[in-house]
Amino acid sequence: MTAKEPAIHACFDPNTSTWQYVVACPVTKSAVIIDPVLDFDPARNTISTSTADGILSLVREQGYSVQRLLETHVHADHLTAAKYLQTRLAEETGHRPEICIGRRIKGVQERFGKRYGVPEEEWEGAFDVLLEDDEVFKLGELEVKAVHLPGHTPDHLGYLIGENIFCGDSLFNPDVGSARCDFPGGSTKALYQSAHKLLSLPPTTKIYTGHDYPPSDTRDTPQPFATVADQRAHNKHLKEGTSEEEFVRWRNERDATLAEPRLIHQALQINIRAGALPREQEGGRLLHVPIKVEGGKVW
Template sequence: MTAQIASFFDAATGTISHIVYDKPGGYAAVVDPVLDFDFRSGRISRAGADRLLAFLAEQRLTLQWILETHAHADHLSAAPYLKRQAGGRVAVGARIVEVQAIFRRVFNLEPAFRCDGSQFDHLFQDGETFRIGELEARVIALPGHTPADVGYRVEDAVFVGDTLFMPDVGTARCDFPGGDAAQLYRSIRKLLALPDATRLLLCHDYPPAGREPAWCATVAEQRAANLHARDGVDEAAFVAMRQARDATLAAPQLLLPSLQVNIRAGQLPPAEDNGVRYLKLPLDAL
């Protein structure tokens, strides 16, 4: 059976959420759903997630999984909202516990916050297989951007998170706590060792002027043309490039709101005694 894929671009964050399913009327997984968040007002909305729900309803799909490729630093996850509306299990790579431990300290989170991944319904191990209806999926550990990054291989497609971007954009940054450029290089080479026709489905696109957003490139296309990691670029050259480039990059606008929500599997912080939820902005901590 060939995996069917629908992709949804969020212009505000440059994020692509994907729905992969076996057939109309069958079973689906949502990969990397976005919760709309206005940083200036602190207001949350759900138009992007509602687009995903509308597609699921239109295709009469049962939502089986909500898959996070990592704890995102540029958007809040809509996983809890999707789960409340349509069901499904929220899952991420097992090394999320390392990311939780790092950012529990950064945000000085409440004592009840646990760094054991229990906020998620399932923690995937490298190489683990699972099913999306009649489709078989396999987890690929892809550390580097963060320790917990994973890809999800379904038939001839791999959902690679932030590991790779379109060939004319390059690769993800590695300067967040726990990131490692050498590990990212090895993760990329793992992906580029797959058959040439394998489709790599991306989590972000930041298109150069004159190009429309895109989110799929084959292994062959990445090997031939990726700006940072094409064939012929060795690990030492990649690490030197990545470290020099990362030193020039500003923090993502939603870095601090996103991480303290996404390490909770998308749940917002608990309400305080006035009934209001608050996000923290640690000063001079990163």
């Protein structure tokens, strides 16, 4: 038996509307975990691991050997569980899976490390592997290709495995549309080009998204993917015939009205560390949260 397509387990986190994926070679049981979530309660400022522990349970039940933990980008809306999973898997199996992200991550780390006062030693070398554009690596009898998909963020990658691409926050399901581009380094023009890179894949290719926000007037259940054919025909922002000028104008106008993600400050500080916690110091483990003064008065 030779593997042609992976086994895919889509795990939805309702608190952050995030899709996480365990993807495995069905022959060798080698697996990767894509964009895992670490739970954070902003009301109590507490981190917990129930969602990540659920992924660990799935891995055990399926008998998978996790080779790599793949991040599509530095998320601004949830904390990554990559470092936690790496630690637990190493303890349980003796094998330490590598945490991987795109090669442009250093610029993102420098930007947000400086913004939040994160010591360089806490983010330098946080990721084990920095993937090149179009780099290919083995997953058992399958191959994984890293595809650069900038726009939402400059470092953004998708992962092509068989006839499936895990596109992170590049493209959402057809009735949701596309991701925002107003974060530092984001670009509506780049996202348009990335979307068309995805839509140029064979029509039966499944595009697995990083989030889903089901519109209540059409459906109530989150879905992890839509085919390229469905996206071309029905994507509300990028369906066939949508010009770059039209998309850029609409996306920029829309992004100007959006509030910042609820967990942006906590997420960015943890995620540039690949999910590692801040070092212990007097007062505990600390994250910096900016404040704003109404009316511009400072005293």
